[in-house]
Amino acid sequence: MTKNLILLVSAAALMTACASKPEVVEQEPEPVAAAPIFTPEPEPKPVMQAPVQQQTVVQAPDPNLPVPGSVADFIYQAGGDARVYFGYNQYNLTPSAMDNLRAQAAWLKQYDSVNAVIEGNADERGTREYNLALGARRAESVKSFLVGQGVASRRLTTVSYGKERPIDGRSSESGWARNRNGHTNVMNGAVG
Amino acid sequence: MTSILRIFVMCFAALAFGLASGVVTTAHAQLSIDITKGNIDPTPIAIPNFMSTDSRGKQIGQDLAEVVRADLERSGLFRSLDPKSFIETQSNIDYAPTFADWRVIKAEALVSGRIVMESDSRMRVEFRLWDIFGGEQLSGLRLAATPDNWRRMAHKVSDAIYSQLTGESGYFDSRIVFIDESGPKTDRKKRLAIMDQDGANPQFLLTGPSTVITPRFSPNTQKITYMSYENIVPAIYLLEIETGRRELLGSFPGMTFAPRFSPDGNTMILTLSKGGNSDIYAMDxxxxxxxxxxxxxxxxxxxxxxxxxxxxxxxxxxxxxxQIYTMSSDGSNVKRISFGKGRYNAPVWSPRGDKIAFVKSTGGKFHIGVMNPDGSGERLLTESYLDEGPTWSPNGRVILFSRETRGRNGKNEIWSVDLTGTNLRRVPTPGSASDPAWSPLLP
Amino acid sequence: MRFGLPISLMAHGLVLAGGIFMFGRSIPTLDEGEVVAVEILTISEFTNIRAAIKKPKPEEPAPEPEEPMQLQTPMENAEVESDVVEKRQEDATEQPPEPEPEPEKVVDAEEPAPEKPKEEEPTPPEKPVFDLDALSDIVNRTRDAAPEKNQQVALESEKTVYEYADISRTASGEGTGLSVSLLDKLQTEMMRCWRESRDAVDPETLVVQFRIRLLPDGYVEKVDLLGETGRGPYAAVARQRAAAAIKKCEPYDFLPAENYSSWKDMTLSFRPRA
Incomplete structure (x- = not known):
């Protein structure tokens, strides 16, 4: 019964997330190794194709789904992307950003031993220090919303990377749009 | 009565006469002319290799003169004449040169120098600066050091010449701390590095893998401050160059960044981000x-x-x-000084006090610019896809900045431009580089 | 009341007499030849442009190269005694604004004089063009709504000959200035020779004044520093650059030999701009 509910909820969430995902034309393969410990790259998104295949609710456990409570599960529950995106020089949350964060909050409330670092990012069209401050505002926007949804504040640390950690190297509107984001970085999953 | 009157009238008439005939003059000389238009051409200067009776000294004399020629030429204010064109070869710097020989090749100044090896570990550098038009010596200097320090001696010679011929203090014996960059934009390695002002002697200052940005020099040239991501919450550090000793600057309830030393070196001004809000703090x-x-x-x-x-x-x-604002050092008296169309960032006050450098972005382009401390006289010096991070030379004449090109493989480079907007040129670095910061003149 | 007028006249007379004494001493001797009959040329710090009347006969320049030579004889006689010159000039002043035979010759000869002889020979019709270029901005500055009226004024204060130019212009300042093309030539040469301190702090405060005395061949005989307004290292550099400029522009052989006594002793004020 609960399993069906979870599948239903996740299918619904996946569909809404699909509708609001920013357009991805080209994508850099996400580098995995050689990064400092405190900035683990987001795990590869294994569930991008999943929504297409999982329209029907299936009763049997699906080995493709991430282990509940894992970091991959968090991302999956958030719609496959633990990032929310901002307009140029903006730090207010769009409705789709809020939807994403609501899903994040739900997961975080469920696995309440897990802490997260919220990273604010900016695109390259600004000076280094001002963009650090802008990223800090964005991280705080995300945190405030999650706290408003009931996640305990002490579990969330905010950090700004300014323009130092772009996820898209293109100097185009699409590239810049992807780089203006707030990323909820769940460091470790809950056990089980 | 009437006779007196007549005399006076005649005197008056005579004076009028004199005035009328234009005999009256107002200056010592007859013709007084205002010269209001000159040029800002680079001064042609002749710098022969510094002479020496010692073979090692001769080699140093050649290398040293080469560095001086390059320094002065790079400033844009001098044109270093090709030594092959020199007519006279002096044998002793203690005697005046044959000025006519130098006038013929259009030199306006001449540097005669020599190297004296006092011992294996001690060397003297001496030179005289001659004014070819005036036919006289303008200055002379003697420096002593270990032979290995010949580059610094060369830069000190450049500073002395520059200072004598422009009236400003020089900037050649100085260093630049910067961030060496490698890798694609989405996985960039950023490491703290330092080099001489002319690009010589580049070396890394830290060995860790963490991202480091925005380094700045302290006024005593021995310490650097920078922001590092080695901890979860990025923070400001101090580094002692000679010893390599590092220190975390305080513990703050949030992220700290954008550090700068006060001119007396006793205060650090920085930005603290708390709850998403960034404010400026001063730390004793x-x-x-x-x-x-x-x-x-x-x-x-x-x-x-x-x-x-x-x-x-x-x-x-x-x-x-x-936008750009000024305030008193205690935070009072805030005044906005930028008013043009566009966004203003990264203001830096010149060490000469007369200008503020800044970054302006408008219409998708970035510019390095300068303005007076009251906001007047705004002048844009450069333009490109992304110019930022200006830093001033110790004499407030030259600005270094980062220039990044577009795209996935965009590269960062350090460029320099004169305060007047001329002499734009690239500073050679081992690889990609950004966030340059200029040291004060070395003692 | 009885004594009011004489006392006043006496006071005025003392002042005037004193003035004559002082001023009388600085009468220069017009000993070199070739000086065309103009009064001592003074270019003050203010604009000083002589009024001019439109040249009546542009064709005349053709025979002119000879004229300065012819004029030497009568002029030399005239220059021996300064009051003879003054008298001539006084006569000229009282004439109505029509060219007199003598002043006319003098003036016509004076027109080509400022330019080098070789410039005149090939194309006399070109000469007006040259003048036009050199004088255009002066004209723009000094032309008035009522040139004729100002010309009257100029005539009263202006004591001597009339200068001819392609376009009439009003006098400006003392109205005794040297031909502008000569000034321009000197300015142009100095632009090549003088390195300005454009990027010093407050360059307008770095004014340097030299008195230079030139030999007839244009070489420098003597240079004296008259003064400077700046202080500190920038000022020393500004002084050195002005001195170098004077040397670098040597020889000043572009200045016409016929006017030697005008330019043999000059004060040059070097004024850097921001």
Whole structure:
């Protein structure tokens, strides 16, 4: 019964997330190794194709789904992307950003031993220090919303990377749009 | 009565006569002319290899002269004449040169130098600077050091020549700290590095893998401050160059960044981000006590002291968009000074006190510019896809900045431009580089 | 009341007599030949442009190269005694604004004089063009709504000959200035020779004044520093650059030999701009 509910909820969430995902034309393969410990790259998104295949609710456990409570599960529950995106020089949350964060909050409330670092990012069209401050505002926007949804504040640390950690190297509107984001970085999953 | 009257009338008439005939003059000389138009051509200067009776000294004399020629030429104010064109070869710098020989090749100044090897570990550099038109010596200098320090001697010679011929203090015996960059934009390695002002002797200062940005020199040239991501919450560090000793600057309830030393070296001005709000704080480096200088909910960042330490220029969007403001060093008296169309960031006060450098972005382009401390006289010096991070030379004449090109494989480079907008040129670095910061003149 | 007028006249007379004494001493001797009959040329710090009347006969320049030579004889006689010159000039002043035979010749000869002889020979019709270029901005500055009226004024204060130019212009300042093309030539040469301190702090405060005395061949005989307004290292550099400029522009052989006594002793004020 609960399993069906979870599948239903996740299918619904996946569909809404699909509708609001920013357009991805080209994508850099996400580098995995050689990064400092405190900035683990987001795990590869294994569930991008999943929504297409999982329209029907299936009763049997699906080995493709991430282990509940894992970091991959968090991302999956958030719609496959633990990032929310901002307009140029903006730090207010769009409705789709809020939807994403609501899903994040739900997961975080469920696995309440897990802490997260919220990273604010900016695109390259600004000076280094001002963009650090802008990223800090964005991280705080995300945190405030999650706290408003009931996640305990002490579990969330905010950090700004300014323009130092772009996820898209293109100097185009699409590239810049992807780089203006707030990323909820769940460091470790809950056990089980 | 009438006769007196007649005399007076005649005197009057005579004077009128004199005036009328234009005999009256107003100056010592007859013709007085105002010259109001000159040129700003580079001064042609002849710098023969420094002479020496010692073979090692001869080699040093050649290398040293080469560095001096390059320094002066790079400043854009001098044109170093090709030594192959020299007519006279002096044998002794203690005698006046044959000025006519140098006038013929259009030299306006001549540097005659020599190297004396006092011992294997001690060397003397001596030179005279001659004014070819006036036919006289303008200055002379003697320096002593170990032979290995010949590059610094060369830069000190350049500074002395530059200073004598322009009236300004030089900037050649100085260093530049910067961030060496490698890798694609989405996985960039950023490491702290340092080099001589002319690009020689580049070396890394830290060995860790963490990302380091925005390094700045202390006024005593021995310490650097920078922001590092080695901990979860990025913070400001101090590094002693000679010993390599590092120190975390205080512990703050949030992220700290954008550090700068005060001109007397006793205070660090920085930005603290708490709850998403960035404000400017001053920290006394001796007592480690901090004072909050801005209390606005806007972004307040990138503070920089005036050379007299009494005023601060900073970047704020309290007016709705990023602009430049000044305030007293205690945070009072805030005044907006940028008013043009566009966004203003990264203000830096010149060590000469007369200008503030900044970054302006408008219409998708970035510019390095300068303005007076009251906001007047705004002048844009460069333009490109992304120019930022200006830093001043010790004499307030030259600005270094980062220039990044577009695209996935965009590269960062350090460029320099003169305060007047001329002499734009690239500074050679081992690889990609950004965030340059200029040291004061080395003692 | 009885004594009011004489006392006043006496006071005025003392002042005037004193003035004559002082001023009388600085009468220069017009000993070199070739000086065309103009009074001592003074270019003050203010604009000083002589009024001019439109040249009546542009064709005349053709025979002119000879004229300065012819004029030497009568002029030499005239120059021996300064009051004879004054008298001539006084006569000229009282004439109505029509060219007199003598002043006319003098003036016509004076027109080509400032330019080098070789410039005149090939194309006399070109000469007006040259003048036009050189004088255009002066004209723009000094032309008035009522040139004729100002010309009257100029005539009263202006004591001597009339200068001819392609376009009439009003006098400006003392109205005794040297031909502008000569000034321009000197300015142009100095632009090549003088390195300005454009990027010093407050360059307008770095004014340097030299008195230079030139030999007839244009070489420098003597240079004296008259003064400077700046202080500190920038000022020393500004002084050195002005001195170098004077040397670098040597020889000043572009200045016409016929006017030697005008330019043999000059004060040059070097004024850097921001």
């Amino acid at each position: 480096l001796r007592s480690r006590s901090t004072t909050q200088l801005t209390t606005n909910s806007a972004i307040d960042v990138s503070a920089s002291y005036a050379p007299d330490g009494r005023n601060i220029v900073f970047n704020s969007d309290r007016g709705g968009s990023p």
